[in-house]
Amino acid sequence: MFKVLGSVWALLLGMMLVMIGNGMQATLMGVRGGIEGFGTLQLSIITSAYFLGFLIGSRMTPEMIRRVGHVRVFAALGSFISAGLIAFPVLTDPYSWTAIRVLLGFCLSGVYVTAESWLNNAATNATRGKILSAYMIAQTSGIIAAQGLMNLGDAAGFLLFVVPSILVSLSFAPILLSASPTPAFATDKPMTLRQLYRSSPLASVGMLILGGIFAAQFGMASVYGARAGLSVGQISGFVASIFIGSMICQMPIGWLSDRMDRRWLILGVSVIGAVSTGIGAFLGSDFKTLLVLGLVMGGMASPLYSLFIAYTNDFLEVEDMAAASGGLVFVYGIGAIFGPMVTGQLMEVVGPHGFWLFLAALFTLIAGYAAWRMTRRPSVPVDETGAYVGVSPTGSPVALAAAQEWYVETAGESAAAQPGSPSGSPP
Secondary structure, eight states: HOOOOOHHHHHHHHHHHHHEEEEHHHHHHHHHHHHOEEEEEOHHHHHHHHHHHHHHHHHHHHHHHHOOOOOHHHHHHHHHHHHHHHTTSSSHHHHHHHHHHHHHHHHHHHHHHHHHHHHHOOTTTTHHHHOOOOOOOOHHHHHHHHHHHHHSTTTTTSSHHHHHHHHHHHHHHHHHHHHOOOOOOOOOOOOOHHHHHHHHHHHHHHHHHHHHHHHHHHHHHHHHHHHOOOOHHHHHHHHHHHHHHHHHHHHHHHHHHSSSSSSHHHHHHHHHHHHHHHHHHHHTTOHHHHHHHHHHHHHHHHHHHHHHHHHHHTTOGGGGGGHHHHHHHHHHHHHHHHHHHHHHHHHHHOOTTTTHHHHHHHHHHHHHHHHHTTTSSOOOOGGGGGGOOOOOSSSSSHHHHHHHHHHHHHHHHHHHHHHTTOOSOOO
Protein backbone atom coordinates (compact mmCIF):
# COMPACT_ATOMS: atom_id res chain seq x y z
CA MET A 1 0.00 0.00 0.00
CA PHE A 2 2.80 2.45 0.89
CA LYS A 3 4.49 1.78 -2.43
CA VAL A 4 1.24 2.53 -4.25
CA LEU A 5 0.76 5.78 -2.34
CA GLY A 6 4.36 6.74 -2.97
CA SER A 7 3.69 6.95 -6.69
CA VAL A 8 0.70 9.29 -6.35
CA TRP A 9 1.18 11.05 -3.02
CA ALA A 10 1.73 14.46 -4.62
CA LEU A 11 -1.52 14.22 -6.58
CA LEU A 12 -3.41 13.12 -3.49
CA LEU A 13 -1.90 15.94 -1.40
CA GLY A 14 -2.76 18.49 -4.06
CA MET A 15 -6.34 17.28 -4.31
CA MET A 16 -6.69 17.30 -0.52
CA LEU A 17 -5.67 20.98 -0.51
CA VAL A 18 -8.22 21.68 -3.26
CA MET A 19 -10.92 19.95 -1.22
CA ILE A 20 -10.00 21.96 1.88
CA GLY A 21 -10.54 25.12 -0.14
CA ASN A 22 -13.80 23.81 -1.56
CA GLY A 23 -15.05 22.64 1.83
CA MET A 24 -14.30 26.00 3.44
CA GLN A 25 -16.12 28.03 0.80
CA ALA A 26 -19.14 25.73 0.89
CA THR A 27 -19.55 26.24 4.65
CA LEU A 28 -18.74 29.93 4.43
CA MET A 29 -21.63 30.54 2.05
CA GLY A 30 -24.22 29.88 4.72
CA VAL A 31 -22.40 31.71 7.51
CA ARG A 32 -21.27 34.82 5.61
CA GLY A 33 -24.49 34.93 3.60
CA GLY A 34 -26.44 35.27 6.83
CA ILE A 35 -24.14 38.07 7.97
CA GLU A 36 -24.69 39.88 4.66
CA GLY A 37 -28.45 39.57 5.07
CA PHE A 38 -29.11 37.09 2.26
CA GLY A 39 -32.39 35.21 2.52
CA THR A 40 -32.60 31.44 2.75
CA LEU A 41 -34.00 31.17 -0.77
CA GLN A 42 -31.21 33.37 -2.13
CA LEU A 43 -28.59 31.18 -0.46
CA SER A 44 -30.22 28.05 -1.85
CA ILE A 45 -29.98 29.46 -5.39
CA ILE A 46 -26.33 30.36 -4.76
CA THR A 47 -25.74 26.79 -3.57
CA SER A 48 -27.47 25.29 -6.62
CA ALA A 49 -25.33 27.47 -8.89
CA TYR A 50 -22.26 25.49 -7.86
CA PHE A 51 -23.80 22.20 -8.96
CA LEU A 52 -24.97 23.73 -12.23
CA GLY A 53 -21.42 24.82 -12.97
CA PHE A 54 -20.09 21.42 -11.90
CA LEU A 55 -22.39 19.60 -14.30
CA ILE A 56 -21.44 21.90 -17.19
CA GLY A 57 -17.75 21.56 -16.38
CA SER A 58 -17.85 17.77 -16.33
CA ARG A 59 -19.24 17.88 -19.87
CA MET A 60 -16.91 20.52 -21.33
CA THR A 61 -13.55 19.77 -19.69
CA PRO A 62 -12.71 16.68 -21.80
CA GLU A 63 -12.94 18.76 -24.95
CA MET A 64 -10.80 21.50 -23.37
CA ILE A 65 -8.16 18.91 -22.48
CA ARG A 66 -8.15 17.54 -26.02
CA ARG A 67 -7.50 21.04 -27.36
CA VAL A 68 -4.82 22.42 -25.03
CA GLY A 69 -3.71 19.56 -22.75
CA HIS A 70 -4.03 18.60 -19.10
CA VAL A 71 -1.43 21.01 -17.68
CA ARG A 72 -2.86 24.17 -19.24
CA VAL A 73 -6.42 23.26 -18.33
CA PHE A 74 -5.49 22.51 -14.74
CA ALA A 75 -3.43 25.67 -14.30
CA ALA A 76 -6.05 27.93 -15.87
CA LEU A 77 -8.98 26.53 -13.95
CA GLY A 78 -7.02 26.53 -10.70
CA SER A 79 -6.22 30.22 -11.15
CA PHE A 80 -9.91 31.03 -11.63
CA ILE A 81 -10.77 29.10 -8.46
CA SER A 82 -8.23 31.04 -6.42
CA ALA A 83 -9.49 34.35 -7.81
CA GLY A 84 -13.12 33.41 -7.27
CA LEU A 85 -12.54 32.61 -3.60
CA ILE A 86 -10.97 36.03 -3.04
CA ALA A 87 -13.86 37.73 -4.89
CA PHE A 88 -16.56 36.56 -2.44
CA PRO A 89 -15.93 39.15 0.31
CA VAL A 90 -15.41 41.88 -2.29
CA LEU A 91 -18.59 41.34 -4.32
CA THR A 92 -21.14 40.84 -1.56
CA ASP A 93 -24.43 40.63 -3.42
CA PRO A 94 -26.49 37.56 -4.36
CA TYR A 95 -26.07 37.98 -8.11
CA SER A 96 -22.28 38.15 -7.93
CA TRP A 97 -22.12 35.20 -5.55
CA THR A 98 -24.33 33.15 -7.86
CA ALA A 99 -22.06 33.90 -10.83
CA ILE A 100 -18.94 33.11 -8.79
CA ARG A 101 -20.43 29.81 -7.62
CA VAL A 102 -21.21 28.78 -11.19
CA LEU A 103 -17.60 29.59 -12.08
CA LEU A 104 -16.24 27.67 -9.10
CA GLY A 105 -18.38 24.64 -9.86
CA PHE A 106 -17.23 24.66 -13.48
CA CYS A 107 -13.57 25.07 -12.57
CA LEU A 108 -13.54 22.55 -9.72
CA SER A 109 -15.21 19.97 -11.95
CA GLY A 110 -12.49 20.56 -14.54
CA VAL A 111 -9.76 20.27 -11.91
CA TYR A 112 -11.23 16.97 -10.72
CA VAL A 113 -11.46 15.62 -14.27
CA THR A 114 -7.84 16.56 -14.97
CA ALA A 115 -6.38 15.26 -11.70
CA GLU A 116 -8.44 12.07 -11.80
CA SER A 117 -7.30 11.35 -15.35
CA TRP A 118 -3.70 11.65 -14.14
CA LEU A 119 -4.43 9.32 -11.24
CA ASN A 120 -6.13 6.80 -13.49
CA ASN A 121 -3.22 6.93 -15.91
CA ALA A 122 -0.77 6.28 -13.05
CA ALA A 123 -2.75 3.26 -11.86
CA THR A 124 -2.28 -0.34 -12.97
CA ASN A 125 -4.67 -3.25 -12.83
CA ALA A 126 -3.19 -4.22 -9.47
CA THR A 127 -3.22 -0.76 -7.89
CA ARG A 128 -6.34 0.92 -9.32
CA GLY A 129 -8.64 -0.10 -6.46
CA LYS A 130 -6.20 1.07 -3.78
CA ILE A 131 -5.58 4.37 -5.54
CA LEU A 132 -9.31 5.00 -5.86
CA SER A 133 -9.79 4.30 -2.16
CA ALA A 134 -6.91 6.61 -1.24
CA TYR A 135 -8.35 9.33 -3.49
CA MET A 136 -11.77 9.07 -1.86
CA ILE A 137 -10.18 9.28 1.61
CA ALA A 138 -8.11 12.31 0.53
CA GLN A 139 -11.22 14.09 -0.78
CA THR A 140 -13.30 13.46 2.32
CA SER A 141 -10.42 14.24 4.68
CA GLY A 142 -9.96 17.58 2.93
CA ILE A 143 -13.59 18.54 3.51
CA ILE A 144 -13.36 17.49 7.16
CA ALA A 145 -10.11 19.42 7.68
CA ALA A 146 -11.75 22.48 6.10
CA GLN A 147 -14.26 22.61 8.93
CA GLY A 148 -11.45 22.85 11.49
CA LEU A 149 -9.94 25.80 9.63
CA MET A 150 -13.26 27.63 9.81
CA ASN A 151 -12.33 28.60 13.36
CA LEU A 152 -9.18 30.50 12.31
CA GLY A 153 -10.92 33.83 11.86
CA ASP A 154 -14.09 35.87 11.80
CA ALA A 155 -16.57 34.92 9.07
CA ALA A 156 -17.37 38.62 8.68
CA GLY A 157 -13.80 39.38 7.63
CA PHE A 158 -11.47 38.41 4.77
CA LEU A 159 -9.20 35.79 6.36
CA LEU A 160 -11.49 32.79 5.91
CA PHE A 161 -11.70 33.55 2.19
CA VAL A 162 -7.97 34.18 1.82
CA VAL A 163 -6.98 30.86 3.45
CA PRO A 164 -8.77 28.59 0.94
CA SER A 165 -7.48 30.73 -1.93
CA ILE A 166 -3.91 30.23 -0.69
CA LEU A 167 -4.42 26.49 -0.22
CA VAL A 168 -5.85 26.06 -3.72
CA SER A 169 -2.91 28.02 -5.15
CA LEU A 170 -0.45 25.84 -3.21
CA SER A 171 -2.18 22.69 -4.51
CA PHE A 172 -0.90 23.43 -8.02
CA ALA A 173 2.72 22.81 -7.07
CA PRO A 174 2.66 19.14 -6.03
CA ILE A 175 0.23 18.22 -8.83
CA LEU A 176 1.89 20.05 -11.71
CA LEU A 177 5.42 19.13 -10.65
CA SER A 178 4.67 15.44 -10.22
CA ALA A 179 2.22 14.68 -13.04
CA SER A 180 3.47 14.33 -16.58
CA PRO A 181 1.12 15.30 -19.40
CA THR A 182 -1.01 12.41 -20.59
CA PRO A 183 -2.76 11.97 -23.89
CA ALA A 184 -6.28 13.35 -23.95
CA PHE A 185 -8.61 10.59 -22.92
CA ALA A 186 -11.44 9.30 -25.01
CA THR A 187 -14.92 9.78 -23.62
CA ASP A 188 -17.74 7.34 -24.06
CA LYS A 189 -21.07 8.49 -25.40
CA PRO A 190 -23.47 8.41 -22.45
CA MET A 191 -26.30 5.93 -22.45
CA THR A 192 -29.64 7.62 -23.09
CA LEU A 193 -31.77 8.20 -20.02
CA ARG A 194 -34.43 5.88 -21.41
CA GLN A 195 -31.88 3.09 -21.85
CA LEU A 196 -30.49 3.75 -18.39
CA TYR A 197 -33.93 3.60 -16.82
CA ARG A 198 -34.73 0.35 -18.61
CA SER A 199 -31.50 -1.18 -17.35
CA SER A 200 -31.98 -0.10 -13.74
CA PRO A 201 -35.07 1.93 -12.77
CA LEU A 202 -34.10 1.86 -9.10
CA ALA A 203 -30.61 3.28 -9.66
CA SER A 204 -31.86 5.89 -12.16
CA VAL A 205 -34.54 7.28 -9.87
CA GLY A 206 -32.40 6.77 -6.77
CA MET A 207 -29.47 8.73 -8.20
CA LEU A 208 -31.76 11.64 -9.10
CA ILE A 209 -33.08 11.79 -5.55
CA LEU A 210 -29.66 11.21 -4.00
CA GLY A 211 -28.28 14.20 -5.90
CA GLY A 212 -30.76 16.37 -4.02
CA ILE A 213 -29.80 14.78 -0.70
CA PHE A 214 -26.06 15.25 -1.13
CA ALA A 215 -26.33 18.81 -2.47
CA ALA A 216 -28.56 19.77 0.44
CA GLN A 217 -26.08 18.23 2.90
CA PHE A 218 -23.00 19.77 1.30
CA GLY A 219 -24.42 23.20 0.53
CA MET A 220 -27.32 23.85 2.89
CA ALA A 221 -26.08 22.38 6.18
CA SER A 222 -24.27 25.63 7.00
CA VAL A 223 -27.35 27.66 6.02
CA TYR A 224 -29.42 25.53 8.37
CA GLY A 225 -26.86 25.98 11.15
CA ALA A 226 -26.82 29.75 10.76
CA ARG A 227 -30.62 29.93 10.74
CA ALA A 228 -30.81 27.64 13.79
CA GLY A 229 -28.54 29.96 15.78
CA LEU A 230 -25.42 27.79 15.91
CA SER A 231 -21.99 29.35 16.30
CA VAL A 232 -19.40 29.08 13.51
CA GLY A 233 -17.57 26.38 15.49
CA GLN A 234 -20.77 24.40 15.93
CA ILE A 235 -21.70 24.74 12.26
CA SER A 236 -18.29 23.51 11.13
CA GLY A 237 -18.49 20.63 13.62
CA PHE A 238 -21.91 19.63 12.30
CA VAL A 239 -20.72 19.70 8.67
CA ALA A 240 -17.60 17.72 9.61
CA SER A 241 -19.72 15.05 11.30
CA ILE A 242 -21.60 14.45 8.04
CA PHE A 243 -18.41 13.61 6.17
CA ILE A 244 -16.86 11.68 9.05
CA GLY A 245 -19.96 9.50 8.96
CA SER A 246 -19.50 8.91 5.24
CA MET A 247 -15.94 7.69 5.82
CA ILE A 248 -16.88 5.42 8.72
CA CYS A 249 -19.81 3.72 7.01
CA GLN A 250 -18.39 3.24 3.51
CA MET A 251 -16.48 0.05 4.31
CA PRO A 252 -19.10 -1.85 6.36
CA ILE A 253 -21.86 -1.02 3.89
CA GLY A 254 -19.59 -2.10 1.04
CA TRP A 255 -18.91 -5.37 2.86
CA LEU A 256 -22.64 -5.99 3.24
CA SER A 257 -23.25 -5.06 -0.38
CA ASP A 258 -21.20 -7.99 -1.62
CA ARG A 259 -23.03 -10.45 0.64
CA MET A 260 -26.75 -9.71 0.35
CA ASP A 261 -29.47 -8.53 -2.01
CA ARG A 262 -28.47 -4.94 -2.74
CA ARG A 263 -32.09 -3.81 -2.90
CA TRP A 264 -32.63 -4.81 0.73
CA LEU A 265 -29.47 -2.91 1.66
CA ILE A 266 -30.57 0.18 -0.29
CA LEU A 267 -33.93 -0.04 1.47
CA GLY A 268 -32.34 -0.43 4.90
CA VAL A 269 -29.83 2.39 4.42
CA SER A 270 -32.58 4.71 3.16
CA VAL A 271 -34.87 3.89 6.08
CA ILE A 272 -32.08 4.65 8.57
CA GLY A 273 -31.43 7.92 6.72
CA ALA A 274 -35.12 8.80 6.81
CA VAL A 275 -35.42 8.04 10.53
CA SER A 276 -32.31 10.03 11.45
CA THR A 277 -33.36 13.09 9.45
CA GLY A 278 -36.93 12.78 10.68
CA ILE A 279 -35.64 12.89 14.25
CA GLY A 280 -33.65 15.99 13.35
CA ALA A 281 -36.83 17.79 12.34
CA PHE A 282 -38.34 17.36 15.81
CA LEU A 283 -35.43 17.49 18.25
CA GLY A 284 -34.44 21.07 17.61
CA SER A 285 -30.84 22.21 17.27
CA ASP A 286 -29.08 20.70 20.29
CA PHE A 287 -25.46 20.53 19.19
CA LYS A 288 -24.60 17.08 20.56
CA THR A 289 -27.72 15.64 18.96
CA LEU A 290 -26.82 17.28 15.67
CA LEU A 291 -23.38 15.66 15.71
CA VAL A 292 -24.90 12.19 16.10
CA LEU A 293 -27.55 12.84 13.46
CA GLY A 294 -24.91 14.23 11.10
CA LEU A 295 -22.81 11.09 11.49
CA VAL A 296 -25.77 8.83 10.72
CA MET A 297 -27.13 10.97 7.88
CA GLY A 298 -23.76 11.29 6.15
CA GLY A 299 -22.99 7.65 6.79
CA MET A 300 -26.12 6.61 4.92
CA ALA A 301 -26.08 9.10 2.03
CA SER A 302 -22.56 8.73 0.65
CA PRO A 303 -22.49 4.90 0.41
CA LEU A 304 -25.84 4.99 -1.42
CA TYR A 305 -23.98 6.55 -4.36
CA SER A 306 -21.71 3.52 -4.66
CA LEU A 307 -24.60 1.14 -3.99
CA PHE A 308 -26.58 2.48 -6.93
CA ILE A 309 -23.56 2.15 -9.22
CA ALA A 310 -22.92 -1.43 -8.12
CA TYR A 311 -26.59 -2.32 -8.47
CA THR A 312 -26.69 -0.88 -12.01
CA ASN A 313 -23.65 -2.93 -13.00
CA ASP A 314 -25.47 -6.10 -11.97
CA PHE A 315 -27.79 -5.66 -14.96
CA LEU A 316 -25.28 -4.47 -17.58
CA GLU A 317 -22.85 -6.01 -20.00
CA VAL A 318 -19.24 -4.93 -19.52
CA GLU A 319 -19.20 -2.80 -22.66
CA ASP A 320 -22.19 -0.75 -21.43
CA MET A 321 -20.86 0.15 -17.98
CA ALA A 322 -18.89 3.25 -18.94
CA ALA A 323 -21.82 4.68 -20.87
CA ALA A 324 -24.17 3.97 -17.98
CA SER A 325 -21.86 5.70 -15.52
CA GLY A 326 -22.02 8.87 -17.60
CA GLY A 327 -25.81 8.75 -17.49
CA LEU A 328 -25.86 8.16 -13.75
CA VAL A 329 -23.57 11.15 -13.14
CA PHE A 330 -25.82 13.33 -15.29
CA VAL A 331 -28.99 12.25 -13.45
CA TYR A 332 -27.24 12.80 -10.12
CA GLY A 333 -26.17 16.28 -11.24
CA ILE A 334 -29.73 17.27 -12.15
CA GLY A 335 -30.91 16.27 -8.69
CA ALA A 336 -28.04 18.20 -7.12
CA ILE A 337 -29.05 21.39 -8.94
CA PHE A 338 -32.65 21.35 -7.76
CA GLY A 339 -32.11 19.91 -4.27
CA PRO A 340 -30.80 23.07 -2.56
CA MET A 341 -33.45 25.28 -4.18
CA VAL A 342 -36.28 23.10 -2.89
CA THR A 343 -34.61 22.96 0.53
CA GLY A 344 -34.34 26.74 0.64
CA GLN A 345 -37.97 27.22 -0.34
CA LEU A 346 -39.10 24.79 2.35
CA MET A 347 -36.94 26.50 4.97
CA GLU A 348 -38.49 29.84 3.99
CA VAL A 349 -41.96 28.43 4.62
CA VAL A 350 -41.55 26.27 7.75
CA GLY A 351 -38.26 27.50 9.24
CA PRO A 352 -34.82 25.90 9.72
CA HIS A 353 -36.21 22.42 10.39
CA GLY A 354 -37.35 22.38 6.76
CA PHE A 355 -33.77 21.26 6.06
CA TRP A 356 -34.42 18.01 7.93
CA LEU A 357 -37.92 17.58 6.54
CA PHE A 358 -36.65 17.78 2.98
CA LEU A 359 -33.92 15.21 3.59
CA ALA A 360 -36.34 12.91 5.41
CA ALA A 361 -38.77 13.12 2.50
CA LEU A 362 -36.06 12.24 -0.05
CA PHE A 363 -34.72 9.31 1.97
CA THR A 364 -38.30 8.09 2.33
CA LEU A 365 -38.84 8.37 -1.43
CA ILE A 366 -35.78 6.20 -2.10
CA ALA A 367 -36.90 3.64 0.48
CA GLY A 368 -40.44 3.54 -0.88
CA TYR A 369 -39.33 3.22 -4.48
CA ALA A 370 -36.82 0.50 -3.57
CA ALA A 371 -39.55 -1.46 -1.79
CA TRP A 372 -41.86 -1.13 -4.80
CA ARG A 373 -39.15 -2.16 -7.28
CA MET A 374 -38.54 -5.32 -5.25
CA THR A 375 -42.03 -6.43 -6.30
CA ARG A 376 -41.37 -5.77 -10.00
CA ARG A 377 -38.16 -7.67 -10.75
CA PRO A 378 -36.47 -10.76 -9.28
CA SER A 379 -33.20 -10.22 -7.48
CA VAL A 380 -29.81 -11.08 -8.91
CA PRO A 381 -28.24 -13.99 -7.02
CA VAL A 382 -25.55 -12.73 -4.66
CA ASP A 383 -22.88 -14.96 -6.22
CA GLU A 384 -23.59 -13.39 -9.63
CA THR A 385 -23.30 -9.76 -8.57
CA GLY A 386 -20.20 -7.65 -9.16
CA ALA A 387 -17.96 -6.05 -6.58
CA TYR A 388 -18.90 -2.91 -4.67
CA VAL A 389 -16.65 0.01 -5.61
CA GLY A 390 -16.46 2.89 -3.15
CA VAL A 391 -16.75 6.19 -5.04
CA SER A 392 -17.21 9.63 -3.53
CA PRO A 393 -20.13 11.77 -4.78
CA THR A 394 -17.73 14.73 -4.86
CA GLY A 395 -15.69 13.21 -7.70
CA SER A 396 -16.06 13.73 -11.44
CA PRO A 397 -17.19 11.24 -14.11
CA VAL A 398 -13.52 10.29 -14.58
CA ALA A 399 -13.34 8.83 -11.07
CA LEU A 400 -16.49 6.86 -11.74
CA ALA A 401 -15.13 5.64 -15.08
CA ALA A 402 -11.93 4.55 -13.33
CA ALA A 403 -14.02 2.69 -10.76
CA GLN A 404 -15.90 0.97 -13.56
CA GLU A 405 -12.61 0.02 -15.18
CA TRP A 406 -11.42 -1.48 -11.89
CA TYR A 407 -14.72 -3.36 -11.59
CA VAL A 408 -14.32 -4.86 -15.08
CA GLU A 409 -10.72 -5.87 -14.39
CA THR A 410 -11.61 -7.43 -11.04
CA ALA A 411 -14.61 -9.27 -12.43
CA GLY A 412 -12.56 -10.55 -15.34
CA GLU A 413 -9.83 -11.86 -13.07
CA SER A 414 -12.42 -13.57 -10.84
CA ALA A 415 -14.07 -15.24 -13.81
CA ALA A 416 -10.76 -16.38 -15.23
CA ALA A 417 -9.83 -17.92 -11.89
CA GLN A 418 -12.99 -20.01 -11.76
CA PRO A 419 -12.54 -23.66 -12.85
CA GLY A 420 -13.77 -24.25 -16.36
CA SER A 421 -14.13 -20.58 -17.17
CA PRO A 422 -13.60 -20.12 -20.93
CA SER A 423 -12.88 -16.40 -20.80
CA GLY A 424 -12.16 -13.48 -18.55
CA SER A 425 -15.58 -11.89 -18.86
CA PRO A 426 -17.46 -10.98 -15.69
CA PRO A 427 -19.93 -13.56 -14.38
